[in-house]
Amino acid sequence: MGDGYCLEKVGFYNIERRIGKGNFAEVKLARHRLTRTEVAIKIIEKRRLDSMNLKKVHREVDIMKQLDHPHIIKLYQVMESNDMIFIVSEYASRGEIFDYIAKHGRMSESTARRKFWQILSAIEYCHNRRIVHRDLKAENLLLDSNMNIKIADFGFSNYYNPNEFLSTWCGSPPYAAPEVFEGKKYVGPEIDIWSLGVVLYVLVCGSLPFDGNTLHALRDRVLSGRFRIPYFMSTGCESLIRKMLVLDPHKRYTIEQIKRHSWMMQEAPRLLPSTGGSDGKNEPNEQIIHLMQNMGIDSGPVRESLRYKYYDHYSAIYYLFLDY
Numbered sequence: 203m204g205d206g207y208c209l210e211k212v213g214f215y216n217i218e219r220r221i222g223k224g225n226f227a228e229v230k231l232a233r234h235r236l237t238r239t240e241v242a243i244k245i246i247e248k249r250r251l252d253s254m255n256l257k258k259v260h261r262e263v264d265i266m267k268q269l270d271h272p273h274i275i276k277l278y279q280v281m282e283s284n285d286m287i288f289i290v291s292e293y294a295s296r297g298e299i300f301d302y303i304a305k306h307g308r309m310s311e312s313t314a315r316r317k318f319w320q321i322l323s324a325i326e327y328c329h330n331r332r333i334v335h336r337d338l339k340a341e342n343l344l345l346d347s348n349m350n351i352k353i354a355d356f357g358f359s360n361y362y363n364p365n366e367f368l369s370t371w372c373g374s375p376p377y378a379a380p381e382v383f384e385g386k387k388y389v390g391p392e393i394d395i396w397s398l399g400v401v402l403y404v405l406v407c408g409s410l411p412f413d414g415n416t417l418h419a420l421r422d423r424v425l426s427g428r429f430r431i432p433y434f435m436s437t438g439c440e441s442l443i444r445k446m447l448v449l450d451p452h453k454r455y456t457i458e459q460i461k462r463h464s465w466m467m468q469e470a471p472r473l474l475p476s477t478g479g480s481d482g483k484n485e486p487n488e489q490i491i492h493l494m495q496n497m498g499i500d501s502g503p504v505r506e507s508l509r510y511k512y513y514d515h516y517s518a519i520y521y522l523f524l525d526y
């Protein structure tokens with residue numbers, strides 16, 4: 203990757219440096235020349251993708267277009283040419299919570315609870331829109347400059363129907379639900395709940411509940427449903443984790459039950475306000491429209507771009523001022 207091109211500018215963005223590299227994409231930190239705000243741009247060379255992975259990229263973009271939540275990475279703009287796709291989105295400047303824990307060790311239960319409330323609120327928002335993430339893990343939980351959670355990487359996400367089943371093997375093995383290891387069909391939300399149980403364990407313990415030197419050893423550990431509770435974990439936290447890491451998906455806690463659990467209720471959620479930029483009725487924020495007009499940007503195309511979710515330059519400037 204990266205040998206095929208050398209980019210200084212993409213659209214209205216100045217590329218600054220690389221922040222990540224996948225097998226089909228590179229992610230670069232960039233800055234919008236007009237708003238001066240930092241963004242992250244996922245740069246994909248289409249020729250490197252087979253049809254399945256190209257379909258996956260388009261599904262990830264389609265799903266991100268549906269999501270507008272303070273604890274989910276916001277999509278700003280999509281630019282596609284014959285051989286490249288540029289996905290411009292919110293930049294979480296403090297990186298992975300995984301790296302934060304690797305550096306600072308496990309969190310206090312109070313800090314873990316605050317982060318978990320933000321994660322839970324974002325996943326509840328997705329499930330209410332019939333979207334499952336399917337790859338929740340500490341590496342995909344990013345942190346912004348104020349240490350707020352920003353969920354990334356909807357590459358494995360999908361729509362689900364409560365009356366139908368999905369079967370694709372998704373996610374990272376230490377976070378995968380037992381029924382996924384067994385190749386069973388699943389509805390969707392219940393496998394995110396299992397991963398959330400693993401995430402909460404990682405936040406509080408700084409280590410994985412299930413691990414193994416081989417995939418088979420890990421599988422056996424997960425299917426046994428047994429994991430160690432360290433001496434420092436409170437009984438409340440243990441009780442909640444044991445209700446999420448339940449082998450039987452029908453007996454596993456739902457998000458509603460998690461929110462009402464005593465350990466969660468010890469401290470009320472402190473979520474960022476939803477930046478829907480309006481009263482939630484998807485009306486654009488008139489101050490931003492006015493500000494853009496003062497810059498010589500006609501409000502017509504901006505309103506149309508927001509209404510029809512074009513995710514073009516107009517949307518990008520609007521969202522960047524909104525998140526400012």
Ligand SMILES: CC1(C)C(=O)N([C@H]2C=Cc3c(O)cccc32)c2nc(Nc3ccccc3)ncc21
Pocket residue numbers: 221222223229242243244275291292293294295296297298341342344354355
């Ligand atoms: C566009 C988007 C959502 C994305 O695809 N990535 C990549 C890139 C690195 C990486 C990772 O290490 C883990 C997950 C996602 C990613 C992003 N990384 C960041 N911040 C960051 C900052 C310092 C270190 C790591 C990540 N903000 C937004 C994104």
